[in-house]
Amino acid sequence: xxxxxxxxxxxxxxxxxxxxxLDENNVNLEQMAQGAYASPWHFTRQFGVGTGxxxxxxxxxxxxxxxxxxxxxxxxxxxxxFGAGYSSVEGFGRAYARAYGYPPSxxxxxxxxxxRAHWLAAPNGVHFHPPMNLWLEDGTVPAGRHSGxxxxxxxxxxxxxDTRALLDIARELDDTEYERCRFPGLVVLEWDGPxxxxxxxxxxxxxxxxxxxxxxAGGDQPDRGGHDPESLFRRFDEVxxxxxxxxxxxxxxxxxxxxxxxxxxxxxxxxxxGGVVAHVLTFSAHRRQLVRHMLRAAGRSVDHGxxxxxxxxxxxxxxxxERTTP
Numbered sequence: 001x002x003x004x005x006x007x008x009x010x011x012x013x014x015x016x017x018x019x020x021x022l023d024e025n026n027v028n029l030e031q032m033a034q035g036a037y038a039s040p041w042h043f044t045r046q047f048g049v050g051t052g053x054x055x056x057x058x059x060x061x062x063x064x065x066x067x068x069x070x071x072x073x074x075x076x077x078x079x080x081x082f083g084a085g086y087s088s089v090e091g092f093g094r095a096y097a098r099a100y101g102y103p104p105s106x107x108x109x110x111x112x113x114x115x116r117a118h119w120l121a122a123p124n125g126v127h128f129h130p131p132m133n134l135w136l137e138d139g140t141v142p143a144g145r146h147s148g149x150x151x152x153x154x155x156x157x158x159x160x161x162d163t164r165a166l167l168d169i170a171r172e173l174d175d176t177e178y179e180r181c182r183f184p185g186l187v188v189l190e191w192d193g194p195x196x197x198x199x200x201x202x203x204x205x206x207x208x209x210x211x212x213x214x215x216x217a218g219g220d221q222p223d224r225g226g227h228d229p230e231s232l233f234r235r236f237d238e239v240x241x242x243x244x245x246x247x248x249x250x251x252x253x254x255x256x257x258x259x260x261x262x263x264x265x266x267x268x269x270x271x272x273x274g275g276v277v278a279h280v281l282t283f284s285a286h287r288r289q290l291v292r293h294m295l296r297a298a299g300r301s302v303d304h305g306x307x308x309x310x311x312x313x314x315x316x317x318x319x320x321x322e323r324t325t326p
Contacts, residue, residue, distance in 0.1 A: 017047050018126065018134065021055045022062060027085055029055060052123040059085075061120050064099050065128035067092070068118035071107040080104065101157040101244030106237060117245055119252055121149040149251050152277070156247050158307045159284050160240045163205055166291050167236055169300055170198055171229040177298045178229065183290075188283060198294045201287050203227030206236050208280055209243045216246060216260060216276070247277055 020035035033043035063084040081092035125137030181196045195201045256274035
């Protein structure tokens with residue numbers, strides 16, 4: 001083999017495919033395939049074999065990651081939406097909330113300082129890396145295999161969306177209905193006290209995330225505060241994005257088996273992080289159903305809280321006229 005041939009750069013076909021997908025001018029599958037000099041069918045097949053993800057899904061995810069990073073650095077929601085390829089802020093907001101578990105407006109400015117807080121779960125380790133680069137993680141799940149990350153993400157995001165919806169309905173109640181004792185003597189967990197009213201159950205829904213986040217961060221025990229509807233709604237808007245980011249970070253680091261020494265317990269106790277998330281999700285689901293029973297008793301019409309209905313009701317999982325990116 002000649003010296004000239006040895007010095008020739010090796011062709012990186014996967015890099016070419018990624019470039020075609022993420023080119024700002026390639027907003028649909030046909031344009032992506034043309035950019036890679038392939039038919040749409042052959043392009044999709046090559047890309048799927050190389051990444052374990054469809055071209056459309058990877059582009060949408062990476063663009064949302066870039067938007068999250070931009071929002072964390074002070075870019076406005078409208079600019080981030082159009083930059084991500086959405087033709088309406090509403091469509092962008094739905095897709096963003098589905099991916100991150102909270103709306104674009106709730107993205108914390110400090111998140112941009114948290115390294116890779118904008119990353120979403122990916123089957124291939126390909127992520128947006130600021131300011132305009134990609135990052136490929138080493139040791140990720142090989143193409144064709146899937147971990148439980150997507151299931152956990154769905155459970156966490158459904159929990160947050162559903163809690164927000166119930167808080168919104170509860171805000172419409174008068175004080176009498178909100179504080180009425182519905183289930184006398186009801187105690188879900190003994191250390192949380194009685195949960196006999198809508199207000200008490202909703203209060204513990206929010207409080208649970210606040211107290212566990214404080215434990216995970218090594219902070220002081222937060223003030224429980226009041227459980228009136230407006231206060232709870234404000235507290236939930238503050239804690240929801242932090243909780244979603246914390247679970248995403250556990251998954252990204254593969255830290256499900258890490259142990260937390262909870263100094264807020266007396267005496268301090270050790271908890272596995274995966275168990276903490278499972279605990280929060282389990283009792284949150286139970287409490288959300290309790291609130292539904294109470295709201296029906298108060299004459300309110302509520303759905304079943306089924307994750308299947310939640311999943312299919314969002315435009316984020318279906319093509320719509322508001323999206324220019326397929």
